[in-house]
Each structure stands twice: as structure tokens, then as C-alpha cells.
Amino acid sequence: MSRSSDTRRLYREENQVLALIPHINRQLSLGECQRWVSRICSASRYEAPAVQFGPGVRHGNQMLSWNDGPTVELAPGERDFLTIAHESTHHWHPDHDAKFRRRYFKILRDYAGVDAYAALRAAKIFGLGCIVTAFISSEWYLW
Numbered sequence: 001m002s003r004s005s006d007t008r009r010l011y012r013e014e015n016q017v018l019a020l021i022p023h024i025n026r027q028l029s030l031g032e033c034q035r036w037v038s039r040i041c042s043a044s045r046y047e048a049p050a051v052q053f054g055p056g057v058r059h060g061n062q063m064l065s066w067n068d069g070p071t072v073e074l075a076p077g078e079r080d081f082l083t084i085a086h087e088s089t090h091h092w093h094p095d096h097d098a099k100f101r102r103r104y105f106k107i108l109r110d111y112a113g114v115d116a117y118a119a120l121r122a123a124k125i126f127g128l129g130c131i132v133t134a135f136i137s138s139e140w141y142l143w
């Protein structure tokens, strides 16, 4: 799969399925965001990026968060664990390829208890409503 189709697929999965899971989409303070990024990136020998809140970068009609190595900028509406997991994954993998996906989904599982593979599979088979139901009834809702 080409790089741009990897990206389109990932953004679609984030916007249509992973965006429905409440606890990883709750907006956080700058301090909370920095603590998560530092904790996740402490598994790397490179220094964790500094987190800032800013406008983000334009992608079509959307403003998206970014990671340029030393800095992660979180755009409005993206100051949540889902975006932190995504941008922290760029600490290891610049592209949205298979390696990116594996680490990203592992971070979601290890730190937030979200099985992204199961959520995406369930959404495909049963529709999107099941995702909200499944995660609201899980212990992670109180996370």
C-alpha cells in the first residue's frame, strides 16, 4: 500500500471509529498531555518532545496536530489521548506504515486499554453503534 493510502485509511479509522471511544477523546490539560507524551516516549532513548497547544497544520479543511521531533503541537479538539498516542508514535515512525500502526495500536492498548484491532473489526461487522456500547460498558470508561 502506498504512503498516502496508508494515511487515508488511518485517518478514516480514527475519524469514523476510534473517535467514538469516549475516554481517549476527552480533552486534557497541557500538563496532562505533556505527562502522557513523556511517559510514552520514555521507552525511547531519544528525549521526549515538548508539547504545545497551537492552531495545528492545515490538511484539506481540517487543522491537524503535528510532531516535528522536538515538538508536538496539539490542535484544538485534538488535545486528547488518541492524538497523543498518534503523535507519540511519530517519535519512532515518520510514516503511517505497518510499523506505525503496530506501535500506535500497542500504545492504545497498553496505556488506555483500547483494542483498536477489535474496535475496527467490530465496526466493520456490526456497525459503529457497537463501539460506543462496548467501551461505555468497559472499566476503561472511568479511566
Ligand SMILES: [Zn+2]
Pocket: 086, 090, 096
Ligand atoms: Zn501522523
